[in-house]
Amino acid sequence: MMQVRNVCFEYPQLRALNQVSLDIRKGTITALVGPNGAGKSTLLRILAVLTRPFSGSVKINACDVFLNPREAHRNIGFLPDFFGLYDSLTVKQCLTYFALAHGLPRLQVSAAVTRASDLLQLTDRMMQEAGSLSRGLRQRLAIAQAIVHQPQFLLLDEPASGLDPEARHSLADVFLRLKKEGVTLLVSSHILSELDAYCDDMIVLRQGKIVDHQHNTLQNHAQLWLALELLTPSATARQDAINQIKLIANTGAIHETKTGVRFLFDDDAHKRQQLLRTLIAHEVPVLSFYEYQSSLQDAYLATQETP
């Protein structure tokens, strides 16, 4: 378990992180989301023990990482948003170097290299120079380097940026496989749709503060969203619909969409029927009314509406 308590960090005249406290559950994949400049990368660098916060503490299994940074590094793997590889070395040399650099005994190095290359599907590229790999393969090699010492935690900053859809899909598979292996992942990303495939929890960071930390995000939201499509989705029609929804349900999250509105609603069939009846009675031009499969993006947008 990773515990972060009251972490503050400043850049000149800007508080990048303000009293950030959070717990990362063991064996989960947590999405770290937020707008540009929210402090995601700074937080990840602090969690990776690469930057010292102004105040606050970070603990891994109750051990303060800043008191023993090298010990912490044994338990953490980190892939920064901009990473490099030793282009002149082969994939095998890169992995061997990092296995040794992470302090693995020589006798275990070969097995660790094989395991990491298998996991990241790099086995057939072992003798290829890192410099000649494609973007997706470079990303995989960088992750393999970060996990070759089998860390408990893997922190990834925008891991899918610049990857094509196929490579993104394959990356999601990699994360799920790592989770299966017992690794706890914290993934920062802008592309919320891709996080849907693998994230359990979601932390929303805005202006250096944690505005929401949801556990089992997808399960929580999948059953609760309803979508209402309007025949003539004018501003007035939308507003009428929103007014009626607010009357029936005390929901905090209502999003206007191109064709109507989408909103959080109690999982109560009678209430839902009452809402539909009311909408029609008030001549809201309802075209369709259905349960909507919620995404991480909806969960994130819902946090924006929370005061």
Next chain:
Amino acid sequence: MTPSVLTAKNPEFMRHVWLELSLHRMIGLPIIIGLLCLMVWYMDNGPNDFSGVSKMVMLIAPWFIVWGSHLASESLLGEVRGQTWHAQRMSALSPWQLVWGKLLGSTLFTWYGVIWCLLIYLSVSSEAWPLRAALALFVVLAGLLLQALTLLFSLRSINRMGLSGRNQSFPYVILVLLMLAPWFVGALANINTPALWNGMEIPKTIFINASALLFLAWALLGLYRLMRVELQMRQGFIVWLVFELFLMVYMAGFFVDVAFLNLHDPWSVTLAIAFLLAVTIAYLMFFLEDTTALDIKRGLIALRAANGKELVQLIPCWLVSLALALLVLPFFLISSQLLELANSVFFLLSLLLFAVRDFILLLWVRFRPHFKPSNRVAMVVYLTCSYSILPAIFFAANTQEWLALFLLPLPEQAYPLIQWPILLLEIGAAYWLLLRRWQQVSDVS
């Protein structure tokens, strides 16, 4: 230790072996050196004359060392440019493994060249064996020292500026080397005359090798400490303090036999040198450390939280040097017989007040909300004008007495009753400016 033992102990060294050593390089380099030797030997006076060859290899060896210095600096800056530095910082490599892995690993091929040159020199030189061995040893020690220094300054720039710290330290180290070159050449030219240090006559070969070895040890310790900082490990200022004390004793050793500031007692000379050195180092370290308002803020947070361990590692070296100057001063006052040498004492006290004023003003500039490298140039210009250009004008105009009041303390013109109130006023004004700026920069959005 053979390279295979070294690679087993240090993955960083092993990586450099993979990159630096290839069969064609290993074979090609000695062939080229051999051909050059052959060419010079043919041009010498007869088959038994190897003087040209020994001179040539002793010219090539420093070239390899300078090239190695560039590689040592690049071993770190290259990691930053190539965005692999974070991955190394995240590894379990110890600071010491990273230091010697980079220092010896990146320069491995150039040392291969130096070893060939030294082997040839030792075989063909006409000098007596002890001198031959001493000069070869000096080349090795001075080479390691130069490479350690370039790596040290590169690490310093990364420490200060994070991944944007891509300052090339190599050209600056070479510049310093060129400035010191005449002294080195002079020392080597008179190699048979003993060095005079602390009243002792020491054979010059022993003295320069011992000095190079001592400074190399300090450079390695400095590298180790900076690497620890980079790896987020705690660091105090005690080692820095000990280094300054060493430097004070070492430098004073050159002056105890000559009159200095009208002082003749060795203790007074040592303490005066110690004071001047501490103040000078404080200025140099101010620019090297580049203390920002955020550093001060971090220190204040640690102070408020009574976090002594955090606070100790945040104390900048320039402040330690300035505090050391302050500590040395009372000892100097006692040892220099206050009444007889009033001028020297007043001079050093004035110097301290000038330094305090300067540091407050320098911090005021450094704390600018949008500090730019050009502002650092402004600080250097301020110091250069204060302590060289304007004094030169005052001297030319024969109005030195005014100079001592505002710009430069002079040993022969210390007027404490007039000078110190003016200086205290200047310090007060500078402090007021600094406080205002602090209020401005400590507001955060």
